[in-house]
Amino acid sequence: MLKTVSFFLPLLFFEILAFAQQNPEWNAAKIKLRLEKLNTVGRVLYLAAHPDDENTGLLAYLSNEKKYQTAYLSLTRGDGGQNLVGDEQGQYLGLMRTEEQLAARHIDGAEEFFSQALDFGFSKTAVETFQFWGHQRILANVVWIIRKFRPDVIICRFPADQRAGHGNHWASAILAHEAFNESGDPTKFPAQLKYVKPWQAKRILWNTYHFGSMNTTSPDQFRINIGVYYPLLGISNGELAAESRSMNKTQGFGVSPDYGDRWEYFETIAGSKPEHSLMDGVNTSWSGVEGGGNVEPLIREALQQYNMNRPDKIVPVLLKIRSAIEKIQDTSLRNHKLQETDQLILACSGILLNAYAAQPYVVAGQDLQVQAETINRSDIPVTLESVNVLGQKEETGELLTGNILVNKSYNVTVPSTAPISQPYWLLKNHPAGYYEIPDQLLVGLPENPAALTAVFNLKIDGQPVSFTRQILYKHTDPVRGQILDPLVVAPSVTANVQNDVYLYTSQKSQQIEITLKSYKDQVKGIAHIQAPSQFSVENNDQPFDLPQAGNETVMHFNVAPSSAVTSSVSDTLSVHLKVDGKDYDRGIKIIAPGYIPTITVFPFAETKLVAVPLKVSGKNIGYIMGAGDKVPQALEQMGYQVKMLGDNDLANGNLQQFDAIVVGIRAYNTRNSLKYDQPRLLDYVKNGGTLVIQYNKNFGLVTNDLGPYPFEVTSHRITDETSRVNFLSPDDPVLNYPNKITEDDFNGWIQERGVYFVENADSHYRRPLSMHDPDEAPLDGGLIVCNYGKGKYVYTGLDFFRELPAGVPGAFRLFANLIAGKE
Incomplete structure (x- = not known):
């Protein structure tokens, strides 16, 4: 029997279900490093204004050498930057830079957050920046993310003055200091306390720098040497940092690696000054975690037993570690460490879990075939108890043995309430300085929570463990091989206007071309053009009929200024498709540069009509x-x-x-x-x-x-x-x-x-x-x-x-x- 379920799940803690984890891509050396990281509980939040502002060397060092849970908060998505790899600007560039940041974090091992601040372009003062962003609005975002992530140490990239060189940089440092002071105060932004608790970091530091002629470092500052080498990985921290930073391809930030010693300097902004470590005064071991006393001995046992030739031998100990972590009281730490442990269990046992669709798009309320794959490539006894795909649960009780791939096909119905796969910050039109975010619980997330998922309920060595997988569109490119892209929830029909701008220099009518595309069968309706008052549409309200999913049709509308063009006018024309009593007003744009996942976005179906008295010379x-x-x-x-x-x-x-x-x-x-x-x-x-x-x-x-x-x-x-x-x-x-x-x-x-x-x-x-x-x-x-x-x-x-x-x-x-x- 097919079932549908309510689309939205509670998001009380975005650490738990914000993103459906995919299969870990770790070799035996990375497994060992991840096991060591499981034994560390310190957290560091790095904060600046834009993608590419972060110190990838320091992020890589903190995450891989010190093994702290490390995150970068970029206040903006870099929408106002320039683009070296294409012609995308504004929100489309912001989407590309978001994916570049996630790819960079995948390399350096840190996590990524964003606020709702919009990169409106270069700014010369913090005052101007706050005029666009709204000081209290973005401060609330930073306080929220601190309360959610709960860092022990906060590090700024820039100083809170003109030396920052950019008003956005300057503002980021001001906000970091203010949020450090206010995140622990329950009287500040009290509405957040419905979901989070106040949190006070130990200290906030400025990561000083020597950029060209600007040298803000000094011998009396606290410093650390991040130029370490990772023998297990066969790579230095400088190489890891360069690979991460080079993901900022739109900005042309490909760099060569540094080798050998590299010192980073820090000036204390507030809190106690570090003397020996960034974490001075912070207990980064499990002994400082309430209820965590049994965890550390088990992790030591796993490290002692770990055999790179047979990682699966420590799975029984990992399961004990999982049980011990489930008992700790700190919900945020518990959820994060459970994620780490579950990924280790999968990596050590060679368990692979996938959920695929053979089509790139699906429409809410439409049937979908999903292929669920499972395989156990170890001697650990594993049973596939059940699989739940979009609410359809099948009890299987099937033993996974012998390195045999198990394929199961599910015909399910996508919930009728499923929204289109539009980035949450682009659901609404927005002012010049910030994005409108519809839900407090989404603030900070780099991407939408995984919408279409499959839950694999396993019993591993007798212990029940569940894993969630995002349903992906799997296809094969003859050059690149297998490609996995997000399965996109599309509207029933989209409308793409041929040109971004139509220019009128006289009252002569122009033919505006609009391409309609259906994403399900039997889409019939009326195409209506909503033109500005200064323009008229000669042949409005045209019928269309798209009998099959994937069908396209091209429509033409004759639009002209209502009067002679004697002065300049610039306004927006929008397209509305009336289908079965619903109004569809979105187009579709696909960004596929090849080095990041394909981005599909549904912008409003609009174009600019510009009437201007214009003369040209030459042809x-x-x-x-x-x-x-x-x-x-x-x-x-x-x-x-x-x-x-x-x-x-x-x-x-x-x-x-x-x-x-x-x-x-x-x-x-x-x-x-x-x-x-x-x-x-x-x-x-x-x-x-x-x-x-x-x-x-x-x-x-x-x-x-x-x-x-x-x-x-x-x-x-x-x-x-x-x-x-x-x-x-x-x-x-x-x-x-x-x-x-x-x-x-x-x-x-x-x-x-x-x-x-x-x-x-x-x-x-x-x-x-x-x-x-x-x-x-x-x-x-x-x-x-x-x-x-x-x-x-x-x-x-x-x-x-x-x-x-x-x-x-x-x-x-x-x-x-x-x-x-x-x-």
Whole structure:
């Protein structure tokens, strides 16, 4: 009989069921290290602002050498960063960086937490950061995570002052200190005490550093040598740290390992100063745990008996350890150590438990076939008592012996209440500084709790033990081999709008293309377009019929401005699919860079409609892609014909066929061939072409000769996207042809004005604009222009790569002027 169950389980302690554990991938050496770690009860929380802020060397050392339970709290998911491996920005980049962090923690052995703070871009002060985040909101998050994780020691990456170099960094240190003081006070955030108890860490430290010219270390600070070598693993801590840090691929943070001694320094912020160990005054053995007196002797017994050739021989002792741990009073520690013990039991006995689906998507209320696999690859007597797949429980009582794989198939029904597999922090639209989180118990989790699971109830050497496995989609790639991805709960139907932005320069109608896809059979309904009031839809409310799961259909809607385009408008069009009385308003986006699990997300089915009085000069554009951006699509919306230029085009092609060549962001950081192609590009300008180069970082340039005359790329930026723009040369052609640029064209910009501005520009360059952040001097290096031979050269740090995809009207007008040839 098929059964369905309520979808949500109580989440009183996210340490227990937040994520369904998968099979441990440990060899005999790792098993021994994990056994030693079971005998240590200390906890350390490392805290900073972004993915990649953490000291992976210290995390690896604390987790693997000292064997503390170690975690990194990144306040944001890095949504405002840049992307070296693709064109994803904003929340999509945040999803990628979340998975990068989880992969890094898998390597260095630490855990990962996040707050609801959103990385809104570079910030110069903590005051500005808190204006976006909400000081008390994120402080409550940090207090919550401390009370849940209960660290003995908290370590900050940054100081609580300007030396932090970034307002988010600065704010993270302030929050860490405040949370250290308040997490133990029951009068602070008392609503949390329904689920957790107050917790006071022993001390909070600042992990000082020597970055370039910034050296905050000193001989009088407490220090430890993390440059250890792990003989069992055949790897040094520096190698482990480098492998972990190199997972931050979107940020281009691949690094080489350090070998030999490496000292880390610490300044005490509050609590007692350490003299001999980070854990001075903390009992990190089981003797300090109420009810834990019997655990440590059993672990010592397991270590004494451990034989790397026969790890299964210690399973009986591990089962005794499990029984002893079940009796301790500390719920948080008990749950964590039970998880560690259960993973050791599986690893030592060679028990494998898997739950697979043969399809990537399923819809709530739909039938699903699940394959449950079990195998016992040891001499330990193991019985598969029962398997519970989404509420369907089958009593088996089957003995697992002889290294024989047992496959069982289950036809189950996904609960009708199952929500779509949308990251919990993206369920709702959110403001610029933080995510809306619907449930307090989700705060801190790096990902959604496992939704579709199978529970394997075993009896191992006579003792009942249960293991939960997330149901995964198993498939095979001819190059990569077996791939395991999360099984995705999809809506019945999705709608993907072809373009992120539709640009209107007149009242002429445009055809908006929308692709519908069904995820179950017999999906029929009406597609409705909700357009902004300034636009009209000619052929709204079209019927559709998708008879089978996986069917797609393409629909077209004619949308036009309701009146002549005489001023700029930017607003959102949304798609609503009416099916059986329900409103489906989501699209689907898949991010699959290959080095992290496939990410499936269901964004709102929306696009930007931008009406702007725009003139363009020229038609044919060559585009040199750098790190990745969506500017070419914006250029096509503006009416240009765009050709992407490869290395052969740049080296041998006819560049003069283009009215302008645009260079994508960070191209001179990422395309080594530009070192050799740059003379040809400058000759192209000299012979009458227009070259527009978007920002590059000020380090790692393949050539310093970016322009026909010298200038220097700096790290200067304008972080206030509302900063007033001063017209230093209002009559400059770049501000007048073919569009008259005014202050209104700088309204509605997002995240920042620009990055990596230039300075010390040769006198041949014109600098028509300046702007400044609060309490800072004006910068005039965001846009430089010069005539060179018969053509025009432009270098700009202004954020067109963000503004154009966001549908900012003035960005289109100004970019058209940059592209235009000499007036």
